């Protein structure tokens with residue numbers, strides 16, 4: 001198998017979970033009828049949990065294929081920077097240049113539309129783009145319906161394509177949550193979902209030292225590193241620089257998967 005075949009994991013059967021959901025609920029009803037609620041109720045709760053939990057697991061393949069590491073043995077890591085473009089983008093680009101690193105920016109469509117010059121600057125310096133939804137509805141992305149998910153992914157794809165001239169091939173779910181309606185949109189736009197293998201939990205309230213320690217602990221050839229830009233806590237640049245230093249110190253190279 002060649003490397004590109006394993007890299008592009010576009011969903012082929014995005015509704016394959018549906019017959020299993022129907023079957024599980026039929027079995028719950030049959031159990032309830034046959035053995036009463038003491039058996040039926042726990043089975044119903046368990047069956048619902050079975051279909052809910054994968055939504056919240058960023059590297060779960062239950063609803064859509066995902067790339068969570070780079071295949072192969074090369075001493076390369078893939079830096080992925082979410083949530084831009086932002087005020088910090090120019091400084092992030094300077095940092096990446098200084099460490100001779102290439103990264104993929106998972107952009108929010110409406111933020112890209114507001115600052116297309118920053119998107120152009122990413123491309124001009126040899127970085128690549130990914131689809132990270134149009135509006136980044138982080139508290140409710142997991143429960144959006146089919147139409148809303150389709151719009152989030154389509155509008156971001158169209159916005160980035162209009163700026164870049166070519167459509168992105170990568171997609172990352174908002175907060176890593178992938179519900180059953182993501183895969184049909186990925187199939188439509190020929191997108192590959194990207195997870196991660198190294199993250200620092202640099203959310204709302206982060207301590208940069210701890211974040212960098214968590215990321216560097218998981219740094220290895222083939223790692224996909226989750227980073228952010230423009231967060232309100234203001235630590236993203238320090239975290240990115242520390243990770244770039246760690247990558248260099250370990251003899252790894254930050255490059256793009258192609």
Ligand SMILES: [Zn+2]
Pocket residue numbers: 082083132136174175
């Ligand atoms: Zn995000």
